[in-house]
Amino acid sequence: MDFAFDARTEELRARLLAFMDEYVYPAEQVVHEQRARLASPWETPPVVEELKAEARRQGLWNLFLPDAEYGAGLTNLQYAPLAEITGRSPQLAPTVTNCAAPDTGNMEVLAQFGNEAQKKQWLEPLLAGEIRSAFAMTEPEVASSDATNITTRIERDGDEYVITGRKWYISGAMHPDCTIFIVMGKTDPDGPDIRRQQSMVLVPRDTPGVRVERAMRVFGYEDHYHGGHAEVVFDQVRVPVSNLIGEEGGGFAIAQARLGPGRIHHCMRLIGMAERAIELMCRRAVSRTAFGKPLAQQGVIRNWIADARVTVEQLRLLVLKTAWLMDTVGNKGAHTEIQAIKIATPRAVVDILDRAIQLHGAGGVSQDFPLAELYAGARTLMLADGPDEVHQRSLARRELKKYL
Incomplete structure (x- = not known):
């Protein structure tokens, strides 16, 4: 095992360290000051958008995604020291470099399992930082440490899926730019293989029946940077069967x-x-x-x-x-x-x-x-x-x- 940084990693580290010193650390206090003047705590402070534009200009964007077609094409070993640097300001640096959860995981899912239409409609604007997303798996009524426990139903009705369930601590769901949910539920709740009962579907936020009930706090913090954490109800939500990610039972x-x-x-x-x-x-x-x-x-x-x-x-x-x-x-x-x-x-x-x-x-x-x-x-x-x-x-x- 050789953990010495290669030339590309060293070059990106130097650029990222300079970006943190010149832009990110000075902006930490500015974000708090600007947020206090916003009409809604979920709005994005102007300085965040300025930093996102600067990060893109410097090529410090989508560093997390190993797929060179969509991201920086870095290996995990190359990305590790870069993620460490952004971790020094975890609320701000990952966001302005488009390397923040839950969008990172959602982009990885779409890049790996999404079809071409799904990539065009949702992955491309996520990669560009034009929209945000949420991943809806955890539920308040069951022990979600065991993902096979989830009770949200995804039932097929002709050319549509009907989704019914309640989720909470859904990261990113409070952000005004959150336009798409990846929802995990059961399409085959009585199936013999408990790990083949679940599927994932794409649910646009503005779909009738999607109801963001409240923001969930974490130790009193609302985590505005990542779009907060919400309790979300899916009440007879209908989406086309084409919104299925991968295959039924693959969730x-x-x-x-x-x-x-x-x-x-x-x-x-x-x-x-x-x-x-x-x-x-x-x-x-x-x-x-x-x-x-x-x-x-x-x-x-x-x-x-x-x-x-x-x-x-x-x-x-x-x-x-x-x-x-x-x-x-x-x-x-x-x-x-x-x-x-x-x-x-x-x-x-x-x-x-x-x-x-x-x-x-x-x-x-x-x-x-x-x-x-x-x-x-x-x-x-x-x-x-x-x-x-x-x-x-x-x-x-x-x-x-x-x-x-």
Whole structure:
């Protein structure tokens, strides 16, 4: 395994680091100021659109998509250090480079499983950043950690599907530019194979019967950057059969294909979040004095910083190994490592952010520093894309199988 950055990665890293310093970090406070003056909290602040235009101009756009026909054509190993950089400002940088969830996963689904008409109508405007999208899988009435539990029905009626169900924490659904949902439901609820009961269909937001009920908060945050998280009702929603993605019964497999890259992208960005936390810890430690000496000279603070550095270096190597395996043996071959980083990375980064908040005192939980919002995002990733316990269960089963 050779994790040295190749020439293209180095060149993109240099451009992206400069873009972050010149445009993204200075815009973080501007976004908050502009949002306070908007008629709706879900409207896009003007500075975000300005940064999107600048990112496109600099070629820092759709970096996540390995398909060269649609994206940058980077391998996972090439994209990993770039995602880490954008993770330093996870609410803003992924959005302005068109590398933000849930659009990334939805674009991957359409690129891999969509037909030509679906790509033309939905993938192309998503790639151009002209529209936003949402992925509707999680439901409030069942344990959605087991995706086979979903109860939303997708019933065929002639040349149409009729969709009935309730979803929640549907990321992106509050954004005014969200025009399309990818909805997962059951087309064959009594089928013998529980992983062939589900299908995915495209549902335009303006379809009669689609009702966005409310915005869901995460630790009190509404996550405006990603278009929020909504509770959505599908009440006898009718769409053409041609809106089916792939084949009937293929929804579970498509979901797994979608979530694999998403999990590693989240972990890449989490490394960047941890690096931002360490930087803030160090700046705070050398600028504050308590009990007669700088915080940087307090033993416990030094231990926190040292432990954080060791943890980040370990995590980065595991993430890079996973990216390399995905590139060389595919997602199935990297299954154990994908689960390992999904378990280890959010947990460790939450701990680093917690220490950083503690070091900042009252400032750590305030809006004056990004730490509280970073913590909320990192803690949520212990649930998103499958709770940690689900991955632990699967990983342990895989390990035990060698001895049974």
